[in-house]
Structures are given as C-alpha cells and as structure tokens.
Amino acid sequence: MDLIALLKSQFLCHLIFCYVFIASGLIINTLQLFTLLLWPINKQLFRKINCRLSYCISSQLVMLLEWWSGSECIIHTDPRAYPKYGKENAIVVLNHKFEIDFLCGWSLAERFGVLGGSKVLAKKELAYVPIIGWMWYFTEMVFCTRKWEQDRKTVSESLLHLRDYPEKYFFLIHCEGTRFTEKKHQISMQVAQAKGLPSLKHHLLPRTKGFAITVRSLRNVVSAVYDCTLNFRNNENPTLLGVLNGKKYHADLYVRRIPLGEVPEDEDRCAAWLHKLYQEKDALQEEYSRTGTFPGTPMVPPRRPWTLVNWLFWASLLLYPFFRFLVNVVRSGSSLTLASFVLVFFMGEYGASGAWAGAGGASRKGQGGAGGTSPxxxxxxxxxxxxxxxxxxxxxxxxxxxxxxxxxxxxxxxxxxxxxxxxxxxxxxxxxxxxxxxxxxxxxxxxxxxxxxxxxxxxxxxxxxxxxxxxxx
Incomplete structure (x- = not known):
C-alpha cells in the first residue's frame, strides 16, 4: 500500500467526507424547503433551482468515484449515437448487479451534463430518508410501493408531471427491481420457468409493468431508450466502502441507443420487447465474461471538474467551524471529553483499517492461491x-x-x-x-x-x- 492509498484509508479523511456531505446536505434540504414558496408562483423556476441544489448533493458522491478513487469507466457504443447523449431526454435501462451501479449511472449523467435533472424510479420509503430522499422529493422523483394496484395511478401521474420538465434528464430504471444475488436469481428463474420464459444467467427476470407505464407516459417527450450494461474488469466487486477508501475500479459500460418509436405501445408487446432486451443483455454479459470487453467503439467521456469544485466549495465553507470545534474540545481541558474524543477517533480508525482489508480482498471469484491451504x-x-x-x-x-x-x-x-x-x-x-x-x-x-x-x-x-x-x- 503506497502513501496515497494509506492516506485515503484513514478514518479522519472519511470523517471529513461524511461531515461535509451531511452538513451540506441538510443545508441544501433546508434551502429546498424554502423554494416551495416558488411553486405556486413559477413552477419552472422552482424546478431549475432545485436541479442545481440537487446537483450540489449528488455530485459529491460522483466526486468520490471519479476524483477520490480515480475509478475509470469506458463506454462502448455506436459513434453515430454518441453526439446525442446529453442532448435529449432518455430512459436508461441499467443492470442491477453491483453495489455502485447507481453511482456509475450518476457518473454517466454527470459526464453528459444532465446529473442535476436526472430521475429515477425509487421505492417510496426512500422519500423519507434525509438528504438523498428529501433531495429526490424536491426534484420530483417517481416513487413506487411495488404494489401495482396502488402504483398504477400514482406512478402514472408523477410521470405525466415530467412532460413539461425544463431540464434535460436521464430517467434511470433498474427493471430487475432489486440487486442480483444467487438466491434471488434462483427464485427469479423459477418464475421464468413457470411463465415459459427463457432463463437468464446474469440477470433477474425484469419487471415489465413499471417500464411499460414509463414508456407510455413519457412518449413524445423522451427520445430514446439507452440500453446500458455494466461490468467490471478483473472480476472486481466494487463497493461504496471501497470507493470511500480510494480503491480504483475499472468499469466497462455498453450503451445502445434505441429510438423510442421502436418500443411497442401495447403493454403486452412492450413486456415481450423488454424480455427480449434482457436476453440480449444476458448474451452481452456472457460475451464479456469470455472476452473481457463489450462490442462497440470504446470511448471515454471527459471528466468534468464541477463535481470537485462543488465539493471544495462546501469543504472550505464547513471545515473551518468543524476544526474550530475540535480545537475548543482540546482546549476545554475536560478529561472526560478528551478521553471520549480519543476513544471515538481510534475506534473509527480501527474500523476503517478493518474495512480497508475487507474491501481490498473482496472479489466475485477467489483471488488465486492454494485453495486447500490451512491457516x-x-x-x-x-x-x-x-x-x-x-x-x-x-x-x-x-x-x-x-x-x-x-x-x-x-x-x-x-x-x-x-x-x-x-x-x-x-x-x-x-x-x-x-x-x-x-x-x-x-x-x-x-x-x-x-x-x-x-x-x-x-x-x-x-x-x-x-x-x-x-x-x-
């Protein structure tokens, strides 16, 4: 482990990141609350302001991925479609196998300049989570309960409200509904067998109703569906903890632009179309496991500096009172206060060291070595x-x-x-x-x-x- 990697694994660095994120997030949520006064006066101005406030929160997580961990993402796509990315509204269908796949989706939106306005179909419970959930509420994210009789009306109404949204956006959907695990995969394939559908090796069976209602509600507003398939080189199993520890990951993202006119309007035909899409995604993942790459021309969108600039702004604004508080703690002279502070710090440092070892050793497949070696x-x-x-x-x-x-x-x-x-x-x-x-x-x-x-x-x-x-x- 070199000096930079050692520095990135220190608890003090993690404490600074968490403090800046939480403090700035609560400040931004408060500002978003005040913007509600604009809603009855000028709804479009309310939306534009909240897009920028939302960017101030979500870009901090993207900054960790792109600048702190230095992770790389190569996009494999058609060069003729590439100039359209970020210039149009799109529905992004992304596989859900990794802990940071949503973060890679945010990074894609950031590189094409649409992170602030981007949307996601999320569970309703997340709307009550401070910072991220509240941010999503003010930016008109679409929330669902996963109970179709309730969602049929509420999701459709939320989507129809986005038809006059003033900013470009990517609407991210994980059609699998939940992250891939072996246990969930076995259950999902039992359902597929019962329905007479082909088995998938690398994906869960997609849930078609949410996708169908999204396509129907946003037709003529969204120009295309972006079929995105994500994987990582060298059998990497990326985690948020690994990103926080500065671990560099190497991602490959296959992006295929499908004009929305090619997606059927009828719900049953749309469901069949989505099942076929996931069979093609599964074949892509199988090819990647054999060759280590996706088809298409590899491209690397330029990393924009604004995520780093935004974090530095909030850090410079918030770290002064934070360190002043620490100095006052030391100067207080209270033995109990100092002992508590030192105890918390070393417990955090110890936990960070253990987490680093765990994050560094994780992989989807065992890393080399004699399998039968006894400790x-x-x-x-x-x-x-x-x-x-x-x-x-x-x-x-x-x-x-x-x-x-x-x-x-x-x-x-x-x-x-x-x-x-x-x-x-x-x-x-x-x-x-x-x-x-x-x-x-x-x-x-x-x-x-x-x-x-x-x-x-x-x-x-x-x-x-x-x-x-x-x-x-």
Missing amino acids: SVRTRPGCRSRRWTGRSSSRAQKPQPGGLPPGRPLPVRMHPLRLQAPPGTLISKKTISWVLAGANQGSLLFKVGPGLFGEVSVGTSPRLPPALGGDVG
Whole structure:
C-alpha cells in the first residue's frame, strides 16, 4: 500500500467526507424547503433551482468515484449515437448487479451534463430518508410501493408531471427491481420457468409493468431508450466502502441507443420487447465474461471538474467551524471529553483499517492461491497452542456464517487476524469458523475475553477444517 492509498484509508479523511456531505446536505434540504414558496408562483423556476441544489448533493458522491478513487469507466457504443447523449431526454435501462451501479449511472449523467435533472424510479420509503430522499422529493422523483394496484395511478401521474420538465434528464430504471444475488436469481428463474420464459444467467427476470407505464407516459417527450450494461474488469466487486477508501475500479459500460418509436405501445408487446432486451443483455454479459470487453467503439467521456469544485466549495465553507470545534474540545481541558474524543477517533480508525482489508480482498471469484491451504495458529507464551489438523470430525458441521458450507473457500486476501482468549481456553471450531467468516467481512480482531493474543494467518483461499486438534470445545 503506497502513501496515497494509506492516506485515503484513514478514518479522519472519511470523517471529513461524511461531515461535509451531511452538513451540506441538510443545508441544501433546508434551502429546498424554502423554494416551495416558488411553486405556486413559477413552477419552472422552482424546478431549475432545485436541479442545481440537487446537483450540489449528488455530485459529491460522483466526486468520490471519479476524483477520490480515480475509478475509470469506458463506454462502448455506436459513434453515430454518441453526439446525442446529453442532448435529449432518455430512459436508461441499467443492470442491477453491483453495489455502485447507481453511482456509475450518476457518473454517466454527470459526464453528459444532465446529473442535476436526472430521475429515477425509487421505492417510496426512500422519500423519507434525509438528504438523498428529501433531495429526490424536491426534484420530483417517481416513487413506487411495488404494489401495482396502488402504483398504477400514482406512478402514472408523477410521470405525466415530467412532460413539461425544463431540464434535460436521464430517467434511470433498474427493471430487475432489486440487486442480483444467487438466491434471488434462483427464485427469479423459477418464475421464468413457470411463465415459459427463457432463463437468464446474469440477470433477474425484469419487471415489465413499471417500464411499460414509463414508456407510455413519457412518449413524445423522451427520445430514446439507452440500453446500458455494466461490468467490471478483473472480476472486481466494487463497493461504496471501497470507493470511500480510494480503491480504483475499472468499469466497462455498453450503451445502445434505441429510438423510442421502436418500443411497442401495447403493454403486452412492450413486456415481450423488454424480455427480449434482457436476453440480449444476458448474451452481452456472457460475451464479456469470455472476452473481457463489450462490442462497440470504446470511448471515454471527459471528466468534468464541477463535481470537485462543488465539493471544495462546501469543504472550505464547513471545515473551518468543524476544526474550530475540535480545537475548543482540546482546549476545554475536560478529561472526560478528551478521553471520549480519543476513544471515538481510534475506534473509527480501527474500523476503517478493518474495512480497508475487507474491501481490498473482496472479489466475485477467489483471488488465486492454494485453495486447500490451512491457516496456522501461533500463540504467545502462556497461551495454549492450537493447530489445524486434517482429521475429520464425526460430529455434524454447521454452515458457516454467510451461508457458506463447511470446507468452502472464503475469498479473502492474506491479512492477519488476532484471536484473544484467556490462557488455557479451549478454542472451538465454531469460534474459529466465526473468526474466519469475519475475515471475509473485514474483521481484524475477535475477542473471546481478556487474556493473551493468538494470531491466525488467513491464506488467499482458506478452507475450514473439519476439526481443531484434539482439544475441540
């Protein structure tokens, strides 16, 4: 880890980002509340102001992706369609497999200058979340309950209100409805089989009603559907925590422009069209898994400086009172206050270090290494030594935390774990299983109780052995 990467993983940097985001977000939400006075007077002015206020919030997250982590996104598309991006309203259909795919969608909108006005079809509960949810409310996002009888009217009315929206926008839809997981995929494919639909390998079955009503309500206002398929190189599994820690990701985004006139108006035909689209998206993902690239001409839209300028403005405005508060805490001389402050700081620093290890080691596939390597346990003097053995256990083994069966490799990189236990404590295989499963989640320290430390080195792909020596608790 070089010096810059070490700096980016520090808790103080994360604290600054969170403070600036929360403080500026609440200030902007308050300003948005006052803009409601403009709604009955000049609705279009209200919308334009809120587009810019919304940009001040959402661009901070895009700044983390583009400037702090330095992540790259290459767009694979038709050069003839490229000049139209950002110059027209569009419905963006994006796969929902990664933790930061929405952030990549925001980055796409930012690079083409439409981030402030962009829309999304979101769950109604999010409207009550401070900062992001409130921002969405003031920018007229479309909220749904996922109960079609209720959504049929409310979603349609919300979409019709956007027909005279004064700013260009991308309307982002995750037609799968929820993020891809293996369990959800199995259930989704059972539904597909029951409906006589082709199985998908890399996607969930799309939900067609929300897409159909969006197309119908925005026809003649939206010019095209952008079929967007996202993947990451080298089997990267990007996370928000990794972005916050400055981890650089390498994304490939396939974008295909489909004129809205090619999308059927009839709901049943529109549903069949969407199912066919997802079969094509699935074939694209399969090709990417084989070749490591998407078809089309690779292009990199220029990174705009305004996300960084916006964050620097809010940081310069808000950090002075923040550091002044810290100085006053130090000057107060209160032992309890200072001790509390130091405790919180070191707990945060410790958590950030563990998170860095977890984020750095995460991947969709195990990273190289000997899959059968057993971890070794070393203890300091005074603590009874325990070693892994290859003996099988006659007792039934319980599944590991996280749903992994015993003996399944845990995809983590080499990093130390500390096991703390009183001298003479018997270390059970359940305890060790917990420690190793915790390693996959970035946990670096597990405490059984007061006592001496034992150290466990976890290999690139450790397997949980059936038993732990002769003294198994």
